[in-house]
Amino acid sequence: MHLQVADAGNGVLNVLLIGRLDTPGVDRIETQLTAQLVPRGVRAMIDLSQVTFMGSGGIRMFITIARALGRKGGKLVLYGAQPLVADVLQTTSLNDIVPVRSDASAAAATVRG
Amino acid sequence: MSIELLTRAPIALLPVLLFLVGLVQLDGYKLVRMRMMLLLVATGALAAGASYVLNNLAFAHFHGSIVTYSRYVSPWIEESLKALLLVFLIRTRRVGLPVDAGIAGFAIGTGFAVVENLYYLAARPHTVLAVQVIRGFGTAIMHGGTAAILAMISNTLYERRPSGGLHLLLPGLLAAVALHTGYNYLLVRPALATLATLLVLPFVIYLVFDHSDRILRDWIEADLDTDMKRLEAISTGTFLDSPSGRYLQALRERFKGEQLVDMLCYLRVHAELAVRAKGLLLLRESGMPDPPLDDEARGRLAELGQLERAIGQTGLLALRPLMMATGKEIWQLTLLGR
Numbered sequence: 001m002h003l004q005v006a007d008a009g010n011g012v013l014n015v016l017l018i019g020r021l022d023t024p025g026v027d028r029i030e031t032q033l034t035a036q037l038v039p040r041g042v043r044a045m046i047d048l049s050q051v052t053f054m055g056s057g058g059i060r061m062f063i064t065i066a067r068a069l070g071r072k073g074g075k076l077v078l079y080g081a082q083p084l085v086a087d088v089l090q091t092t093s094l095n096d097i098v099p100v101r102s103d104a105s106a107a108a109a110t111v112r113g
Numbered sequence: 114m115s116i117e118l119l120t121r122a123p124i125a126l127l128p129v130l131l132f133l134v135g136l137v138q139l140d141g142y143k144l145v146r147m148r149m150m151l152l153l154v155a156t157g158a159l160a161a162g163a164s165y166v167l168n169n170l171a172f173a174h175f176h177g178s179i180v181t182y183s184r185y186v187s188p189w190i191e192e193s194l195k196a197l198l199l200v201f202l203i204r205t206r207r208v209g210l211p212v213d214a215g216i217a218g219f220a221i222g223t224g225f226a227v228v229e230n231l232y233y234l235a236a237r238p239h240t241v242l243a244v245q246v247i248r249g250f251g252t253a254i255m256h257g258g259t260a261a262i263l264a265m266i267s268n269t270l271y272e273r274r275p276s277g278g279l280h281l282l283l284p285g286l287l288a289a290v291a292l293h294t295g296y297n298y299l300l301v302r303p304a305l306a307t308l309a310t311l312l313v314l315p316f317v318i319y320l321v322f323d324h325s326d327r328i329l330r331d332w333i334e335a336d337l338d339t340d341m342k343r344l345e346a347i348s349t350g351t352f353l354d355s356p357s358g359r360y361l362q363a364l365r366e367r368f369k370g371e372q373l374v375d376m377l378c379y380l381r382v383h384a385e386l387a388v389r390a391k392g393l394l395l396l397r398e399s400g401m402p403d404p405p406l407d408d409e410a411r412g413r414l415a416e417l418g419q420l421e422r423a424i425g426q427t428g429l430l431a432l433r434p435l436m437m438a439t440g441k442e443i444w445q446l447t448l449l450g451r
Binding site: 022023053054055056057059060063064067083084087088091092093094096097 | 333334337338341342344345348349385388389391392393395396399400401404
């Protein structure tokens with residue numbers, strides 16, 4: 001599991017996650033991802049198109065980051081999830097607290113809106 | 114009701130209500146909802162009323178002093194009455210963890226203690242206020258604590274053996290009666306009894322809550338991943354190549370083809386609902402409100418029931434090695450209103 005962070009313009013960060021978001025995967029990226037997003041309270045969109053599995057650690061990580069960003073005036077949006085991961089986001093109701101969009105343009109509109 | 118009673122009652126009752134609120138705050142997953150809590154307190158109050166009647170009847174046939182009676186007979190009657198609703202809650206999996214079992218037990222004990230304290234305040238209005246407060250507080254914590262311990266021990270035993278008989282309640286009942294008897298032994302010195310209760314019971318309850326919280330957290334993580342991997346395997350068509358899938362195929366000799374299809378559907382629907390339930394717990398842990406149960410979830414719960422009927426008891430028993438049918442596995446679906 002690894003991540004790539006890019007500037008999407010207008011103060012928005014685009015984060016591409018690659019691999020499986022299971023417990024070992026989350027252990028590998030959580031500190032780095034949190035450090036990139038939370039201290040500055042950024043607006044961020046996370047590209048899940050190359051995430052092939054999402055486990056409990058991934059869900060907990062997104063809930064924690066979304067809450068922390070919310071407190072600092074930032075925002076988190078997830079997008080591009082593969083069908084299996086999208087099912088997990090819906091089934092666990094994560095999409096009730098973190099906006100989930102189908103593609104980058106919809107995510108950008110939400111995160112800037 | 115005299116003015117004096119009305120002014121004394123809150124002083125004697127407030128500490129135990131605060132203790133109950135403290136327990137609810139310790140429950141990070143908000144497992145016991147407020148409506149249920151009020152119902153449990155009311156049931157405890159009813160149990161106290163029943164205990165008054167039964168104790169009077171039993172004491173009329175008892176050949177000994179009231180002190181002996183209060184040490185060796187009344188604890189059995191009172192703890193058994195408090196245990197009645199707990200039996201129902203635990204056996205029907207409306208509580209599934211030491212935390213919610215403990216809170217449920219303490220709430221019942223609180224209701225019991227509120228009525229008992231009001232009775233003592235009314236029956237002995239001229240006792241010194243300090244003694245009434247100390248006695249009231251000690252008795253309330255004792256009633257709440259013994260019921261909580263009974264509930265937590267029984268829940269732990271039923272977690273290990275979900276289809277176990279009523280005898281699994283016996284260790285918890287014995288522990289509750291022993292603590293109650295010990296308290297009544299010390300009751301000749303109310304301050305000592307209250308001090309001993311305050312030193313022991315909250316500490317024990319805190320340790321159990323802390324341990325239970327960690328168990329729940331570990332269980333959510335491990336089981337959620339297992340459920341998701343199962344869904345992934347079923348969705349991608351690789352399930353039949355996994356050890357679980359091979360086990361299911363090995364059942365072909367004993368079950369018809371359509372039953373095996375129903376079993377596979379059952380595993381999928383159960384895993385989906387289990388993921389949903391654990392997602393709910395994760396949201397509660399983060400302080401988020403429960404999302405409303407949507408039509409899809411209701412449909413899945415109905416489908417699960419239909420599949421259970423189609424598979425039958427024998428089929429469900431055959432699936433047990435794949436289902437990890439612990440108490441928590443059964444309990445989690447009650448979070449979705451099953």
